[in-house]
Amino acid sequence: MSRRGCVGVVAAVAVLALGLVAVVGVASPASAAAGSTGWSQVSAGDLHTCAIAETAGAAYCWGANGDGQLGNNDLGVGSGVPVAVEVPGGVTGWSQITAGGRHTCAVAEVSGAAYCWGANGDGQLGNNDPGVGSGVPVEVEVPGGVTGWSQITAGGRHTCAVAEVSGAAYCWGYNDKGQLGNNDPGVGSGVPVAVEVAVGVTGWSQITASGYHTCAVAEVSGAAYCWGYNDKGQLGNNDPGVGSGVPVAVEVAV
Template identity: 30%
Template sequence: MSDDSLDEWEIFQELSDELKRKIRLAVVYRGGAIYVTKDDEVFGFGKNLTGFLGTGDKQSRTEHTKIEQLCGQNIQDLQFAYLTFFAISATGSVYAWGKNDNGQLGLGTKKDTWIPTKIEGNLETKRVVQVACSDYHTLVLTSDREVFSFGWNKYGQLGLGHNEDQSLPKKLDFFAAGGVVTAVACLVFSSLALLDSGQVFVWGKNEDGILGHSEDDVEKQNIPRKVPGLEGITITRIVCGLNHALALSNDGKVYSWGWNGSGQLGNGTDENSHEPTLIFGIGGRIRDVASNYNYSVSVAITEADDVIIWGWLNGSQNKSPTKTSFKSLDEVFAKLPILAFTFRPLRLKLNDDPIVEKNTANESPEWLKKYFNDADTADIVFVVEGKKIYAHKTILLMRCAVFRTMFQGNWKESNESEQIIKHHSYDVFFAFLRYFYTNQVDMQPVLALELFALAHFYQMTDLQKESLKIIERGVTVENAASIYDRAILLAAEDLKEFVLNFCMEHMNAVVNSDGFKLLNSDVAKDFVLHAAQQGAFKK
């Protein structure tokens, strides 16, 4: 996403070019905006009727107001419903503010707070990677794929096997599901989860048939159960509106069910559906879908970059998929009258970030660079987060022993032309494959650690070295401990030594950081031992 994407949003159009170049993360909601700068300062401005700006009140701001509690925390994600708001730091800490009458902020009370407050309890030692919320309950997903829930639970929407509200995070038991959770989503009275097997699970109130059953057959359920009607289909992405769900399959098809009062199911009617139904008439394979708790519209973008909508949009009801002139999913939500909002955070590229590292000793020829992600000539497709990246087996196996074994051996991937990649982000896997064609790494420091781990798994020594250079530029007091932890896991001695040297220079700040507090005891002991050997604690 380029810096120009900010200008799609009216609230950002009056900002100076200098300020826009400094913004790396932003969200917009009901006439207000929050943004994070490359210096890790967080500001809010605009309308604030719902307390969205995290300033401790509901007064609108014409001046950009610093949100002190979030500054310096390396905020990587911002999520919101109508009256509940969350921020996730790079170390996986979660900050919550907003309405809390059901304990939906996870702070251990049922008292509203309009200032970002760190969630502790069972999440204090966890690294959260996703937050999904309604106005009444919240789900979080951790890096080790555990799911925690809190808030209102009248209909069992917390998935805990009972109907008691929870004001502190409680862990769900997904063992019966037989898989690893990769994503979660919230509706008004129910919840969904996507497993790495491609199965979708749902629980809570069967409002408008959202559980995938007739409401005459099932009223509610308080433990996760598989959505019927998706058997044999591998789902790669789930999104929710106010009370309808969309599921994107690995072959680019979209299924919908639930409330349909505005035609948001795209089935040609305004009748609710309790059964996931394939949406016809989209006109091509879908690579991404979007919807939101705040608006009754569904949006999809095809591989040809056609943006398709169905549901209620700008005073018009579309009961079937309709091609638009929009250029992106974000643009659809930016053009909503009065209620314009981001359905996901805007992640901006900065002039000095990402860092480009080039392996000049073996620079790729220009003709090879042109064939990266070329759908016309590719013979293998990688599907990551529901989006496709096109590549060539010959190029991959020539440069990587792991791919050579995979494609020429007896692995199940040997004869498959489409590979689904789990547990890695699209941006990182895109950069990983691009390196095979360009010998260049175009990467933000905060993502370079994931790229380093990917290069480690595929035994790409040169790429590990290039990633390491970027990681070293991105080490901070807050993330030093977590990078040290990962360095041990990957047996990356050079990285471990570099981080330890950094910590020696900032020891007091590092050991008092949230990142250090998240270390398990064995890693913390290893850190203290090596720091002591370096003389960190000598008087």
């Protein structure tokens, strides 16, 4: 074969190799982030999204990051693909994650401890340092008698969680409409405060926080209760326009 022919073959092989690298060497960002196995949970906030990798239990976030809500210690730099959330010491993975308005929270899978990151102008991170946000996870203050959390939910500017043993509900952050449920509307909190317990309710099985109201399901009866803003009837108690600083029962559909 002539020297020119050899050069042509080498060039063709090089092009083929580059093509193979392009095909097999670059995975999609989502697959790469999840270890190519998938996600166990995903949560959408106002302008960002977070998820937990199915196998490793690692957390990833993407989207806006103006307040550090992606948790990757790169505050102000958003991402169009999943980026790994910084892992606090002692945490091996996450069991649940929730994205709020401009903050994110998650529960550690072994200890049951809660961590939050992002905006903290109203104390929504729950670490007793209102006004000081964080681009990495910070631990939520633990109320007396609480050993861990079974679930956490991030609203617009407040956060709520359910204690894993007692089933009691706690909220923290903004409280202008009574969304913390502690019968003290207008007074926010930088640490968890107990939600008032409705008559006949021994604990809560699930809780969800929105912009200015919160709702939960009673663990024994399965009844739903809501508290906070009610300008559009979002509390479901057939009394639109009248908010509540404590849980009120949602009307039962017939």
